[in-house]
Amino acid sequence: MSSVTLEQVVKRYGTVTAVKNLDLEIRDGEFMVLVGPSGCGKTTALRMIAGLEDITEGRVRIGEKVVNDVEPRDRDIAMVFQNYALYPHMDVFENMAFGLKIRKMPKAEIDKRINDVAELLDISSYLKRKPRELSGGQRQRVALGRAIVREPQVFLMDEPLSNLDAKLRVQTRAEIIKLHRRLGITTIYVTHDQVEAMTMGDRMAVMKDGVLQQCDEPMKIYNEPANMFVAGFIGTPSMNFVPVTLRKEAGGTFVVDSGTFILDAPVKDAATLEPWVGKKVILGMRPADMYDRNLKNPVEATEGNTITVDVDVVEPMGDVCTLALKAGELELVAVVDGGTQVKIGDKMPIVVDLSRAHLFDPETEKAIV
């Protein structure tokens, strides 16, 4: 096991900069998820840690050792690829033994390790099969097994679940989490799937356009997004963003005015809000923090947290119901309790949990509160 540190890492392809001044420390034994949309530089960052891409600027350390010029084979890492990259001409045993044979490990030790890992991953009965004779889920486990038998300092995983169907993905996700708990090996996991990022990582690093946006524990990122990108990327459906003007009322309370509705400001901290009075800001409300006032809610309805909207689309999912709403020209999405009785075309009162809402600077897109 070992920590991994990226210091001011830059990757350029010609004039295109794929990763910009990335600073990231993955602690010993930690499960770190790199998440972001396609082209955000997360895979490039992972490949630089693996040694599959040269580092244009900056330093990568594995433990105390700077590995910029160290060959992949000498970094003591193992990687699980998106398409598994199993050797098609070798059977499962040979696939898993390949790296061990190269390291000239005694045959008895190879056999023992492979049998132990095969048992752990429940692939013992496939050891003599070729990859083409396995299902996607089985191949995925073999790819994991090939990485585990090496007992490396660091695991690198590049979207290993993206080729699996939804059900298998959930199942394998849980298996990987359990495996990490059991082995305790430092793991860096790349995904574009925010559900994987939220559920798997001890911490997650959200990236966009090669720039690290925020790195923290998943719930902290969900509750306290650093900017509008992170706020919109994490959480399904995405956060509602409404351009509003911050005003200070006669009684000293702060409100936000969208032109269509007026709500109390998300926080009462005068010092934070004072500089923004009279200015345009962006109000961010998560769909799950919006409630049907006609049902029993955790938030007490007041004039300052309720808006009236038109129901545009109703998507009942059983336990919850996703609503597409209109407040004048504004389009909002809410996820309310499945017991809601609203129908398309209804006017309905929506209660917003303003303690969980956010304000963003419209220019920098950074969070104000």
Added chain:
Amino acid sequence: MADFVDSTESRSDEPQVSGKKPMPPGQVFIRHLFLILISLTTLAPFLWMVLTSFKPMNEVSNLNPIPIHWQPENYPEVFKQIPFAHYYFNSVFIAAWTTFLQVLTSAMAAFAFSRLRWPGRDQVFRLYLATLMIPGIVTMIPNYAIMVNLHLLDSYTGLIVPASFTAFGTFLLRQFMLTIPRALDEAAAIDGASAGTVFWDVILPLARPGLITLAIFSFMGNYGSLLWPMILVKSEGLRTLPVGMMFFDSNYGKATNLIMAASVMNIVPLIILFVVTQKYLVKGIQLGAVKG
């Protein structure tokens, strides 16, 4: 299962919405007749050769292709009149070595051109490909001069080494190797493999259809090679079959029946090779047309 059968049956009754309409029988007949005629033009010389090889000498110029008196003795006679078995061995020996070396050198070059990153790689590859445009006959004399300087005239080495490198083979295998996912090299590199191990243990086994295709082309080309062996070889012991048959022709100028018998025996290894490796050959020829 019953549902499956039912659905299949009902589908056959439905009108065909998409796809081509079936061809009228008359048109099918005409198309097949055309194809058969085309096939005959390639098959006829071969049949003529086989039938003539069974004719007595006095029937050779007879326009009737079927022998009136069958004479299978022509075959043992070939072995009596010239050291046919020895020429046979030379041809197979030289073609096998050349094939082995061509496949090996082409695979190594293709690996360097397709999997390794080095400055000027693509420029060198283009230059290498450009040599395909130079006819072999142009390099014949310089090659001969090199062989003279290396004292390799009239030797197996002189017959084998100059033919052991091929730009065509390199191109063919490079294209094949480009279809092998790069993630495999990367997985192997992380597993601890050197470039040599990646080549030998990962890429070569996966490039097998390409290697076999090249081996077939190479064997056929070298087995039938005439000009280079004719120029390089003086001693009878080193003659290959095509060269030997040429001498056979001049010694027994009118023995066309024996020449045909020798020719039939000459092509037998190629036919066996083709039949055994046919599926790889077809797969190899499709390279580039269908990726992966």
